[in-house]
Amino acid sequence: MSDDTTATSPGPADSEGFDHREKIYAARWVIAMAIVLAALGVVSGHVSILAAAVAIVAVLVAVMLSARRPAIRARHAAQGAAGAALWPDTGMKMVVDALPDPCFIVDRRGITRYANRAARERFGKVRPGDPISFRLRPPALLEALDRVIADGGTERIEWSEKVPTERWLEAHIGPVQTVEDGREKGARRADGFILVAVRDLTEQRRLERMRADFVANASHELRTPLASLTGFIETLQGPAREDKDARERFLGIMLEQAGRMRRLIDDLLSLSRIELRAHVRPQAEIDLGSVIRDTVQALEPLAAKLDVEIRTDLPQKPLTILGDRDEMAEVFQNIVENALKYGASGKYIDISVYSEIGPQNAPWWAVKVKDYGPGIEAAHLPRLTERFYRVDVATSREMKGTGLGLAIVKHILTRHRARLDIESTVGEGACFYVRIPAVVRELANV
C-alpha cells in the first residue's frame, strides 16, 4: 500500500512562492510609499538614482524577511489539525460502535486506527496501529482498499472463508468525508480515514441455497409422476390402443400417479400456508384430547389394513391448549400415520398424554406416539423434519409419502410455540413426542 499522505498538500517550492507573493501583497502600501518617496527625492535632486534604488530594494528585502502573516499562520494551523486527525475522535468511534456490523477505521496507509465492538467480537483483538491485513486478508479486499485510497471512490467486494466453517462475507469500503474535506477539495477526497464495514452473508446464502434446493426437489418430485403419466398416455395412444386389459391396468396406474401429484401439491400449499402465518400464534382454545381421539378414529381403517392395533392412554378431562384444530389434527395425522406405515411390523402403537413442567415452570402437555417397528438410525433423526428428507425413499414412495409430512408438523408446532422430539433405538421402534403449552386452569383438574 502506498504512503501518499502528503500528495494533496502544496510542495515546498510552491509553498515558498505563495508566501512571497502574499507578503508583497500585504505590504503593497509600504512598498508604494517607498517608491513614491524615492522618486520625489530623485526629482528634487536631493537623492541620487542609485541611492533611491538601494532604498527600494532594502524595503523589499525587509518585507520578505518580515514575520508570517496571520493568514499564513491560520493555514499552517489547519494543516496541523489535519495531521492530528490521524486518530479518529471519540464521536467517530461512538458512531462506529453503534453499528451492528464489524467496522474498521483505517488510515491512508492501510493501518487500523479503530475497530468497533462487533469487529473485535468477530475478528478477535484488533490492535490499533496494526495493518488491516493482519485481520482481513483477502487480496481482493486489500486491492479494493488501495483503489479507494488512490481515487476516493467506494468499493464493495465479496469473499468466502472455508475454515473453521464455510462463511460468506462482504465488505463496503469508502472514505470518511469531513466537512473541511468537502469545502476544500470537493466531495471525492480520501486523505482522511477509510471505513471498512464487513457484513456476514452466510445466513442469507444458506437460505438462498435452501430455496434453490426446495424448488429443485419439488420439481423433481412432480416430474417423476408426470413422466409416468405421459409414458402411459403415449402407450395407450399407440401399441395398447386396442388392448382392453392393458388399458384398464394402465388407467389404474395413471390414477395413482395423478393422486401422488395431487398429494404433493396439497402438501406444498399446506406448507406455504403455514409459513405465511408462522409468527401468528393461534388464539382459540381447543381440546387436544378430542383432536387425538378423532385422528385415531380416522386412521383405524389404515391400522386394520396394516394389522396394527392403536392403544391410547389419554386423561378424560379436557386437555386445553391454544391452537388451530385443523392444523393440530394434521400434526397427529402425520405422526400416527408414520408410525403405522413405517412401524407396522411392531403390531402395536401406543399413544399417551401426560403433563410436564416446561421452560419457565410453565405446564405443558406431552403427547407420546410410540411404535415397535424397525426404528430410525440416530444419524437421520436431526434431518427428519427437513423438506423431502426420507430415510428410505423407495419405502416412503411405496407408502404414498411425499417426504413433507414432518416438515409441515415442525412448522405447525413452531407456530403453536410447541416442540417435536424424536427418540429411537434401531430394532426397537421410534418414539415421537409433541410438547405443547397447556392452558393453566385446566391442568389443575387432571
Ligand SMILES: Nc1ncnc2c1ncn2[C@@H]1O[C@H](COP(=O)(O)OP(=O)(O)OP(=O)(O)O)[C@@H](O)[C@H]1O
Ligand atoms: N415411526 C417411524 N419409523 C421409522 N421411520 C420413520 C417413522 N416416522 C418417519 N420416519 C421416516 O421419516 C421420513 C420422513 O417422514 P415424513 O412424514 O416427513 O415423510 P413421509 O411420511 O415419507 O411423507 P408424507 O408424510 O408426506 O406422506 C419417512 O420417509 C421415514 O423414512
Ligand SMILES: [Mg+2]
Ligand atoms: Mg409422513
